Amino acid sequence: MSMHDPLKPLFDVEEMEISFGPQHPATHGVLRVQIKLDGERIMEAKPIIGYLHRGTEKLFETMAFPACIPHTDRMDYVTSATNNQGFCVAMEKLLGLTIPPRAAYIRMILAELQRLASHLVWLATHAIDIGAITPFFYTFRERDAILDLFEEYCGARLTLNTMRIGGVPFELPEGWLDRCSAFIEAFPKHIEEYETLLTENRIWKKRTIGIGVIPAEEAIEMGMTGPPLRGSGVEWDIRKVFPYDRYDEIEFDIPTGKNCDTYDRYLVRMEEMRQSVRIIRQCIEKIPDGPIMAKAPKVLRAKEGMVYASVESPKGELGYFIVATEKGTTPYRCRVRPPSFVNLQALPQLVEGALVADLVAVIGTLDIVLGEIDR
Amino acid sequence: MSDEKQSPVQPAEEKTPAPKPPWEDKPVPPVHEDASSDADATALAAAIEGALLAADRFAGELTLSVPYEKIREICSFFKEEQGFKFLVDLTAIDWMDREEGRFDVVYWIHRHSDSKRIRLRTALPLEEPIDSVVPVWKTANWMEREVYDMFGIIFEGHPNLERILTWEGFNGHPLRKDFPVEGIDTGAAIYPDVYPPGGGPDAAEEGA
Numbered sequence: 001m002s003m004h005d006p007l008k009p010l011f012d013v014e015e016m017e018i019s020f021g022p023q024h025p026a027t028h029g030v031l032r033v034q035i036k037l038d039g040e041r042i043m044e045a046k047p048i049i050g051y052l053h054r055g056t057e058k059l060f061e062t063m064a065f066p067a068c069i070p071h072t073d074r075m076d077y078v079t080s081a082t083n084n085q086g087f088c089v090a091m092e093k094l095l096g097l098t099i100p101p102r103a104a105y106i107r108m109i110l111a112e113l114q115r116l117a118s119h120l121v122w123l124a125t126h127a128i129d130i131g132a133i134t135p136f137f138y139t140f141r142e143r144d145a146i147l148d149l150f151e152e153y154c155g156a157r158l159t160l161n162t163m164r165i166g167g168v169p170f171e172l173p174e175g176w177l178d179r180c181s182a183f184i185e186a187f188p189k190h191i192e193e194y195e196t197l198l199t200e201n202r203i204w205k206k207r208t209i210g211i212g213v214i215p216a217e218e219a220i221e222m223g224m225t226g227p228p229l230r231g232s233g234v235e236w237d238i239r240k241v242f243p244y245d246r247y248d249e250i251e252f253d254i255p256t257g258k259n260c261d262t263y264d265r266y267l268v269r270m271e272e273m274r275q276s277v278r279i280i281r282q283c284i285e286k287i288p289d290g291p292i293m294a295k296a297p298k299v300l301r302a303k304e305g306m307v308y309a310s311v312e313s314p315k316g317e318l319g320y321f322i323v324a325t326e327k328g329t330t331p332y333r334c335r336v337r338p339p340s341f342v343n344l345q346a347l348p349q350l351v352e353g354a355l356v357a358d359l360v361a362v363i364g365t366l367d368i369v370l371g372e373i374d375r
Numbered sequence: 376m377s378d379e380k381q382s383p384v385q386p387a388e389e390k391t392p393a394p395k396p397p398w399e400d401k402p403v404p405p406v407h408e409d410a411s412s413d414a415d416a417t418a419l420a421a422a423i424e425g426a427l428l429a430a431d432r433f434a435g436e437l438t439l440s441v442p443y444e445k446i447r448e449i450c451s452f453f454k455e456e457q458g459f460k461f462l463v464d465l466t467a468i469d470w471m472d473r474e475e476g477r478f479d480v481v482y483w484i485h486r487h488s489d490s491k492r493i494r495l496r497t498a499l500p501l502e503e504p505i506d507s508v509v510p511v512w513k514t515a516n517w518m519e520r521e522v523y524d525m526f527g528i529i530f531e532g533h534p535n536l537e538r539i540l541t542w543e544g545f546n547g548h549p550l551r552k553d554f555p556v557e558g559i560d561t562g563a564a565i566y567p568d569v570y571p572p573g574g575g576p577d578a579a580e581e582g583a
Contacts, residue, residue, distance in 0.1 A: 049539065049540065050538075050539060050540040050541060050542065053540040053541065055549055055558075057525075057550060058549055058550055058554075058556060059556070061556075062556050093405075093434050094404075094405075094434065095402050095404060096402045096403040096404040096405055096434075097398075097402045098396075098397035098398050098402075099398055100396070100398040103398075166398075167398075220460050220461050220487075221460070221512065221513050221514065222513055222514050223461065223462055223463070223512070223513075223514030241490050242490070291398065291399070294397075294398035294399075294402070295398065295399050295400065295401070295402075296402065297401075297402075302404075303404045303405070303406075305405065305407065305433045305434065306433070306436075306438070306481075306494075307405075307433070307434045307436060308436065308463075308464070308483055308492075308494070310463075317463070319463065319464060319483075321464060321466060321481070321483070323468055332468070333468045333469070333550075335464070335466040337463065337464045341517065342514060342517070342518075345514065345516065345517045374540055375540075
């Protein structure tokens with residue numbers, strides 16, 4: 001029997017066009033994918049976005065620099081700490097501020113905890129999409145423990161608004177580091193729990209191995225960053241390439257995949273969680289005493305110019321491009337480079353010739369958040 | 376309190392103050408420097424005639440001003456000859472009444488071998504189209520659609536130049552400076568006679 005070309009119709013049937021989403025739970029928000037089907041095979045997929053567009057970039061232009069920070073929370077609402085961090089790092093670059101080491105360490109702890117929380121949400125939803133419901137209950141148990149830590153630190157669980165231009169607003173509560181440390185020490189055991197459920201699971205492997213393959217060259221061409229790029233074997237991490245805060249003082253590895261598929265991206269994220277644990281452990285050991293805010297002026301006035309600074313958000317490279325006018329107190333233009341937006345662009349390529357069920361797996365593996373895509 | 380002031384230790388400390396750590400001092404804002412001696416800037420000037428208008432370094436970031444007519448040629452030069460394989464970001468800035476052109480289209484490119492980043496900045500007059508760079512970097516596709524949607528800049532040679540965040544028939548381009556922050560009546564699709572597509576935000580004021 002000769003192999004069938006997946007892109008040619010098998011039978012002489014009419015192409016069927018289906019709108020997948022925007023109210024479908026497996027699309028992680030309000031993503032709509034217009035798919036053309038031959039039987040169950042996807043001939044063409046076209047993502048349609050914009051259902052959550054709130055004009056955040058326009059709003060930035062009307063607000064004083066510090067007032068922009070709460071709005072960054074609402075973009076990638078699963079990882080608000082790294083969003084805050086990105087904006088603050090960019091602003092500090094523009095103003096020439098150096099933040100005290102203690103503030104940098106607190107930021108790193110919060111950002112890595114947030115990375116764990118984000119990856120747990122990803123794992124839960126990705127697994128549920130594919131049909132494994134159990135991991136959801138385990139991952140959300142740990143995520144809640146992380147959110148409790150956030151709540152104790154800044155009072156909020158999701159939209160943290162926990163960083164300021166020049167440092168962090170609050171000193172750590174008494175005993176917080178011990179509780180954080182206790183959580184971190186217990187966490188690797190939980191990762192093993194999730195892995196027992198999935199890594200060697202035959203159904204899981206069948207649904208993820210060889211699905212959504214994108215070679216490294218192609219991934220770079222498509223501008224992909226974060227775990228989808230690392231899954232294709234590219235050792236790329238903003239924390240290593242352009243270290244911000246104090247990541248240059250911390251030791252950690254960049255996990256990479258080999259087969260460029262959904263399964264490898266899963267393995268990469270699991271390993272990333274272990275690396276985050278390692279980072280937090282070092283931060284707790286090394287955190288110095290001292291001030292938590294730099295001596296920033298009351299009213300922030302920028303010099304004329306433009307800066308771009310990026311951080312490694314759990315989804316990829318999150319960049320802020322800020323244009324300021326002389327003595328301006330608001331951004332003249334603030335562009336956000338959302339990692340999910342760029343990664344989602346590769347979706348049609350990833351699912352061409354795949355089954356509808358694989359589309360769900362690929363959307364899960366890209367780990368998109370529509371709040372960030374639409375802004 | 377008064378004892379402390381008179382203590383002999385205080386003046387001695389003032390004479391040899393320890394250097395303050397940078398976070399306790401006043402911030403040092405970055406300054407603009409000329410960067411025309413940069414290797415990639417000279418390479419560009421040598422390869423394409425009239426391609427380099429200015430080179431500026433600010434906060435450690437290299438910005439090359441280039442003419443918009445040659446943008447695709449310049450971009451493929453950077454990708455093929457200089458190894459900038461990764462287009463990080465593509466966006467635009469609206470300067471309203473600027474003389475050399477209302478918009479700046481900004482390309483932010485990356486080279487993996489030495490982790491170098493360059494910003495290409497090109498001034499573009501209103502109503503003037505610019506060459507699309509999708510043939511150079513595929514990732515530019517959605518970014519250019521977003522710039523078209525938000526600023527109304529036409530990219531010539533783009534495979535599918537449609538609105539991306541707003542819908543087809545939306546009236547105006549939200550990130551233009553003359554677009555009201557509070558928004559407009561978005562009845563364009565329902566009442567095309569009152570809100571003609573492409574009429575800009577002024578058209579909305581008449582209808583509202």
